[in-house]
């Protein structure tokens with residue numbers, strides 16, 4: 291069999307990182323990325339990019355932990371290299387604070403982030419409305435630079451990148467041996483997945499360079515995440531809301547909530563509003579499927595539905611998707627050598 295041709299559909303953090311993992315695990319493959327939108331116009335560009343996992347109720351915790359650990363280890367190495375500033379990856383320390391003590395004192399990811407501990411009484415004095423908190427150091431991706439860095443790595447590995455809207459995965463069967471579906475919320479339309487739904491998120495990106503620590507309310511709704519150039523203030527979680535239009539009332543509400551956690555933000559300037567649709571599901575769809583029309587087959591690997599936690603687990607799920615692509619190629623090679631006998 292000639293070099294297997296793999297098409298990855300989607301150029302958010304999931305598509306780009308999956309394409310990169312495929313080039314690393316299958317250097318003989320010819321990999322192409324097809325997408326109707328690229329950075330800065332994807333959901334991944336809107337994200338804060340903090341490595342704090344969101345829990346997928348339908349996925350075993352040990353699997354989620356493994357995805358997070360692989361992602362953390364990968365990005366930690368980048369943060370500790372000369373590539374860090376170009377890739378937009380940096381360490382950030384801060385606090386997750388709770389009005390009432392949480393049921394589980396230790397989240398499953400507490401031994402993956404660095405220096406996780408319960409906050410002292412003295413630290414909690416900064417948050418008079420909160421009773422309990424965790425302090426730790428984690429990683430943050432500045433999303434647009436990280437997406438551009440991934441694209442650059444792909445081009446260096448010989449990957450072709452084209453702008454194309456795919457109306458039906460089957461349309462790719464003449465040109466490619468394996469197709470990988472990383473279309474995020476686009477999978478609602480592309481593959482008619484009824485288990486996938488949008489959770490709208492509105493955030494503000496502000497200039498407040500004096501804010502150095504992250505602060506996250508334990509309810510997950512209000513957060514302050516300092517990046518290299520801008521601070522992300524959030525947020526909202528609106529299930530089944532497809533609107534990408536910023537809402538001025540929500541902007542005011544987010545700003546007020548964040549200022550109540552960190553009063554110095556009243557001095558923030560140059561407020562930009564962004565909206566994105568989290569591609570949400572009970573569990574990430576990470577599986578093989580073989581499309582078949584009239585006896586002609588097209589293996590597909592799905593990797594979408596990362597909801598509120600795509601950055602936190604992207605490398606782990608990309609590695610697993612690349613492994614499934616390897617299985618599809620091995621099966622194709624097995625059937626082509628049997629056909630020659």
Ligand code: FAD
Nearest residue numbers: 300301302304327334339340456474476491566600601602
């Ligand atoms: P996308 O980035 O949407 O990429 C999908 C790609 O597929 C796009 O390029 C699109 O153009 C393409 N596509 C779709 N349909 C087609 C088609 N038919 N043909 C061709 N191309 C197609 N996660 C974290 O881990 N940490 C955070 O701090 C964080 N903060 C967030 C804050 C907000 C406000 C939001 C909205 C999300 C946040 N997330 C965070 C979640 C994270 O953004 C998502 O999980 C992640 O971006 C999903 O990536 P994706 O590549 O699957 O989707």
